[in-house]
Amino acid sequence: MWRHIASNALTFLVVAIFLFGGVLLWGQNQYQSDGPLAQAICVEVPRGTNMKRVSEDLAQQGAISNPSIFRLGADYTDRTQSLKAGSYLVPERASMAEIVDIVTKGGASTCGTEVVYRIGVTAATVQVREIDPATGRYEEKASFDPGEGDVPAEYLQVRERGDTRFRVALAEGVTSWQVVHELGQIDVLEGEVAVPDEGSLAPDSYEISPGDSRADVIARMQTAQEVILAQAWQDRDDGLPLKTPEEALILASIIEKETGGPDERFDVASVFVNRLDRGMRLQTDPTVIYGITKGEGPLGRGLRQSELRKETPWNTYVIPGLPPTPIANPGRASIEAALNPANTDYIYFVAKTLDPRDGHNFAETLDQHNANVAAYRKLEAERN
Secondary structure, three states: HHHHHHHHHHHHHHHHHHHHHHHHHHHHOOOOOOOOOOOOEEEEEEEOOOOHHHHHHHHHHOOOHOOOHHHHHHHHHHOOOOOOOOOEOOOOOOOOHHHHHHHHHHOOOOOEEEEEEEEEEEEEEEEEEEEOOOEEEEEEEEOOOOOOOOOOOOHHHOOOOOOOOOEEEOOEEEEEEHHHHHHHOOOOOOOOOOOOOOOOOOOEEEEOOOOHHHHHHHHHHHHHHHHHHHHHOOOOOOOOOOHHHHHHHHHHHHHHHHHHHHHHHHHHHHHHHHHHHOOOOOOOOHHHHHHOOOOOOEEEOOHHHHHHHHHOOOOOOOOOOOOOOOOOOOOOOHHHHHHHOOOOOEEEEEEOOOOHHOOOEEEEOEEEHHHHHHHHHHHHHHOO
């Protein structure tokens, strides 16, 4: 009888092992297979939440079929305690394993609402936008000038939400004074900061968080520019009339302010390098303007003949060589152009049309240049 009982027990044990193994395989397949999500969604992971609440939210939105398997899979891969707060884009048909990876790997939020503080050469704007999960594109919800008028309710609402992403976007050619002035308008930053050296800030997009100090944001911009300049200086062409990285930064800032389009930076750079090689004055209006404004906003009018003749450290119609400082914060492309100019004989250029985005006509001789200038003056006369 005992043999019979033992035999039955062994049979049940074998069956149970097979059943358990089958359940494991089924659960593993469920965890790793394509999910039921028919269209991408945004999933918010609040601060202080846990995997149970996240799994229930995902199930309610139709992203997973079984919250228990989702949690078991996260626990088996030691991810249960690794949730990262933020808003994340979950693509269609994402498996539970992929979703666990999305909500635990960290990094910047990839979904939800973001506020972009744009610091431009002529204006600054605050843009509130939200991603459309179906297309993966941001849609603008509000846009305003931080220094004028009332702040939209949309901004006030999202500013207080824990999942909102904040960025400062710095345009090429802004001055250091403009950057500090506009950072002072950003109400999620704290502290004061002095105006840094002109040219020392790298135009780029910078992630920020409420409570960050303005000094820390400036320091990040400076570090980024130092890295860009050091690499470009290391890769520079031989024989340039530039003795130091600082001189390269000055020339790059002039190229930045004179360039109508990104495709002609290297040609513009060649003009100034050729002029420096020949001992010619640079004769560029943006340096004269900087001598007047010191970078504290745009001039807002045309230059007067008296200003073109007046000697200042930045008036390149009067002084030889480069001015003493950069006249703006140049981007990577202009720095690289200054140190790797096109191989041309150009020494003159003038705008092609009244729209600066149309670029320039370049010339090797004064006669060619005078013809180009005459064509431009004719356009001016026709407009007037």
